[in-house]
Amino acid sequence: MQERNLRRSNRDRTEATRGDLIAAARKLFTEKSYAETGTPEIVAAAGVTRGALYHHFADxxxxxxxxxxxxxxxxxxxxxxxxxxxxxxxxxxxxxxxxxxxxxxxxxxxxxxxxxxxxxxxxxxxxxxxxxxxxxxxxxxxxxxxxxxxxxxxxxxxxxxxxxxxxxxxxxxxxxxxxxxxxxxxxxxxxxxxxxxxxxxx
Incomplete structure (x- = not known):
């Protein structure tokens, strides 16, 4: 039971991080355009590390x-x-x-x-x-x-x-x-x- 709860907790955190990145990116892409938005801005807005970004997305x-x-x-x-x-x-x-x-x-x-x-x-x-x-x-x-x-x-x-x-x-x-x-x-x-x-x- 504890192992199952841990897996669920890890999955929830992973999904939350991915959702935060998508939400932050959407806001910046619509405000500034894709071309004018850099990944450092995205990770800062999402409150995650650059490593977290590249864990979820290739680029x-x-x-x-x-x-x-x-x-x-x-x-x-x-x-x-x-x-x-x-x-x-x-x-x-x-x-x-x-x-x-x-x-x-x-x-x-x-x-x-x-x-x-x-x-x-x-x-x-x-x-x-x-x-x-x-x-x-x-x-x-x-x-x-x-x-x-x-x-x-x-x-x-x-x-x-x-x-x-x-x-x-x-x-x-x-x-x-x-x-x-x-x-x-x-x-x-x-x-x-x-x-x-x-x-x-x-």
């Missing part, structure tokens, strides 16, 4: 990837909560779209996921993160809508990629001050155009 880029992974997962969870199975196909896509745009309004997310993410991890690396999170939820929603017969059959990978790019562009526009409702309305019109029977204007 600053690996730590950045962990931050990006955490943020992308948080956005995907918001989308999934907003679009439960009980919603109709079109309603789920629209609810997920709005949830994505709102989730991306969290301070620092557009910089992390849409600007620094592709620059630091490369397009291939960032696509891999997206495919595990946001693009996965979008792809599943589109596939469900097509299977239900509510949307025209189109190549799923191409449609997912192009719609995801549209969502990202809208998130950047909102972050730069564009009206949220305008971006949402245009995306809703695009989604309606993909449906087999587009809703008639009220």
């Amino acid at each position: 600053k880029q690996a730590l950045f990837e962990a931050v990006v992974e955490q943020e992308a997962n948080a956005v995907a969870e918001e989308v999934e909560r907003a679009a439960p199975v009980a919603l109709g196909a079109r309603e789920a896509l629209l609810a997920g779209t709005e949830a994505y745009l709102r989730a991306m309004q969290v301070a620092g997310r557009t910089r992390l996921l849409l600007l620094d993410g592709p620059a630091v991890l490369g397009r291939t690396g960032m696509d891999a993160v997206d495919d595990r999170h946001g693009n996965r939820t979008l792809r599943e929603g589109l596939a469900t809508t097509m299977r239900a017969g509510a949307m025209r059959k189109l190549p799923l990978d191409a449609l997912t990629g192009l719609l995801a790019a549209t969502f990202d562009r809208a998130a950047l526009a909102v972050d730069a001050g564009a009206p949220f409702d305008d971006q949402l309305a245009v995306i809703a019109a695009l989604i309606d155009g993909l449906m087999k029977q587009s809703p008639q204007p009220a």
Whole structure:
């Protein structure tokens, strides 16, 4: 029993240290950018040693990837909560779209996921993160809508990629001050155009 408790205590400390590093790095990366943040600042902000940093992460880029992974997962969870199975196909896509745009309004997310993410991890690396999170939820929603017969059959990978790019562009526009409702309305019109029977204007 004592040995099991010790292992749990060590694991808890390890997870806490990793969490502190990710939280400190996120704050600095969003305030100063990835390029302008040094590892000495990160370990100082996290209250850990440089050795602890390199115990958990190979380098600053690996730590950045962990931050990006955490943020992308948080956005995907918001989308999934907003679009439960009980919603109709079109309603789920629209609810997920709005949830994505709102989730991306969290301070620092557009910089992390849409600007620094592709620059630091490369397009291939960032696509891999997206495919595990946001693009996965979008792809599943589109596939469900097509299977239900509510949307025209189109190549799923191409449609997912192009719609995801549209969502990202809208998130950047909102972050730069564009009206949220305008971006949402245009995306809703695009989604309606993909449906087999587009809703008639009220």
